[in-house]
Amino acid sequence: MNIPFSPPFIDQAVIDEVLDSLRTNWITSGPKVKALEYELLNLTGSKATVCVNSWTSGAIMMLKWFGVGDGDEVIVPAYSYCATALCVLHCGAIPVMVDILDDFTIDPVMVKSKITSKTKAIIGVDIAGLPCNYNELREIVNDPAIKSIFKPVTAKQSELGRILLMSDAAHSIGATYEGLPAAQKCDVTIFSFHAVKNITTAEGGCICLNLPPPFDNQEEYSFLKIFSLNGQNKDAFAKSKGANWRYDILFKGFKMNMPDICAAIGLAQIRQYSNTLLPLRKNIFLKYCAAFKSYDWFIEPTGKDEIREGSYHLFPLRIKGITEAERDQIIESLVNWGVIVNVHFIPMPMLTYFKSIGYAIENYPNSYKQFACEISLPIYPQLSDPEVDFIIESVIGAVHQVVEINKLVKVLS
Template identity: 80%
Template sequence: MNIPFSPPFIDQAVINEVLDSLHTNWITSGPKVKALEAEIIKLTGSQAAICVNSWTSGAIMMLKWFGVGEGDEVIIPAYSYCATALCVIHCGAIPIMVDILDDLTIDPEQVKSKITSKTKAIIAVDIAGLPCHYNELLNIVNDAENRNLFVPSTDRQSKLGRILLIADAAHSIGAFYEGLPASLKCDVTIFSFHAVKNITTAEGGGICLNLPNEFDSLEEYNFLKIFSLNGQNKDAFAKSNGANWKYDILFKGYKMNMPDICAAIGLAQIRQYNQTLLPLRKNVFLKYANSFKEYNWFFEPVSKDNVRETSYHLFPLRIKGISEIQRDKIIDELVYKGIIVNVHFIPMPMLTYFKNLGYNIEQFPNSYKQYACEISLPIYPQLSDEQVEYIIETVIETVQIIYTVEETIKVLI
């Protein structure tokens, strides 16, 4: 059997939506992007949604929007994909890394300990689709002492009057917090629509705004749409309608807009997400969890607790007591048997670029501990029952062999 890790969900509805874009001869930003933004608002309940060409673009844009720049600090987890830090560095600011909890989300106590007068934002990462502990993080940014410590340097910073809370929700579209879409818990939530995500546009991202009443969400939406198009006050679709060629550049923007041909893929998927795609992912997740829970080596990932429910983006299998080398042996065996798996994530302080900046993995022991024993199993709507059973049986067989050898060695020693 040959089981890929995370192929995109492409059905006839997706094909039809893309063909519709091609038949209309409109493939750059236009009506499909607008329709996708409307569907994101419907799914999340957010004030506004802006589609861009990647999560990274969206994060850079929102940090710039808030005025984050040279000498500022942004608190992030060490356990994340590199884009979480690179978006900060691209703004000239400094990523302040902290460790994570056992549920793989950022540790609020460590966040609290790293706040200074230079802190402008916190980017909390919803690893595997599980929302961070947002109530605790909101308490931190709204704490009177931290508000007094906050030094605004732009009008938007003065208007907010505190640290900006951003959700790196690359994994968590469709997740819930206190029974509501998790995206409502943060000032800004940024989704990824990369090819392996729950909803894809091939490449792309979506920004959701849920700002305090001091902000006009429509005004900020209009600004960000122009900001994503080089500061140009008319997009190509607007200019194409009659004698409407004249445009202006209002400020120094970026070229980060999403094209319609990409939005079409996501539009077809998001319309069937809650009723079809998300339940199918959940079904695979629960089959894994129920099958592995009887084994003492299994560290069960959080799918739902008293306030949070994951979007079932990943199944982060963690195996108690194994080393990184043993984890890698298990991966090699699974791949040999036709199951393509992944690891989420290599902590950033282990990567050459960040090591050269002075980050040291020894300062983030739990990030390393969780990484060293984690294997991300395939989880997507197209998986058949037969494939899921094969994955379960193969994982159990492979882990049991490694685990039995390890326990035997311990007894002999």
């Protein structure tokens, strides 16, 4: 067999929705984006949703909206994709990295220990689709002692009166927390709709707003729509309606809007998501767990616990007691057998750029520990039962082959 890692879900409904955009001759931001934002409101129960052209764009925009800038600090996990820290750096601020828990989520105890008067935001990352411990993070940002050292320097910061709590929910659309959509747990939650995500728009993202009083989330939505379009007070769709060409630039904005041709893909997928696409992912996740649980090398990932249920975006297989080199040997065997896998993620302090600016993986031992033994298996709705069975057989065979051979080598040496 030849099993790819994560192809996009493209069915006739997706094709029809994209063709509808093409036939209307409207492919930039317009009615499809509005329709997708409406579907996202329904899915997440958020107070407002703003579609943008990537997760990274959305994160930069929200940090800028909050006034994060030179000399400020934003706490992030060391174990994440680079965009989680790059969005901070692009604002001129400093990413303060902390270690993770065994379930891959940011360690709240470490977060609290790193808060200073310069801390303006915390970004939790829902690795593999599992929400962070947002109740604990909310307690931290609302702690009177923590609030007392918060030093607002912009109107938005004064209005909130505390550290901004953001969720890097690139993996976790559809995840729940205490029975409610997990997006409601943070001030700002940002999804990614990159090609490999549970819902894709080829490239894209969405900002979910759940700001507390005295913020008016609808007012902020209106501002962010303009902010994402160069500060222009009228988008192209509005300008196309009759003699409506005159526009103004109200402030220095960004060009981060999502086009309709991209929104059309996500619109067709999101309508099938809760009832079809997400359950199919969950079934594969559970099948993997059932197949591997009898092996003493298997570390079961958390798909669901007492208060959280993830989106089953990844199946982060971890193999007990192996080295990074042995993990890589297992991956090579799987690829040779036709199963394409991945690793999520290389901790940021191991990457050349972050090492060059002073981060060192030795300061984040659990991030390295989880990385060294992790292999992300294919998990997507199009996988057939025979393909899942083949992946399971291949994993068991590859682990046995590598681990047993290396044991023998050690004995003989």
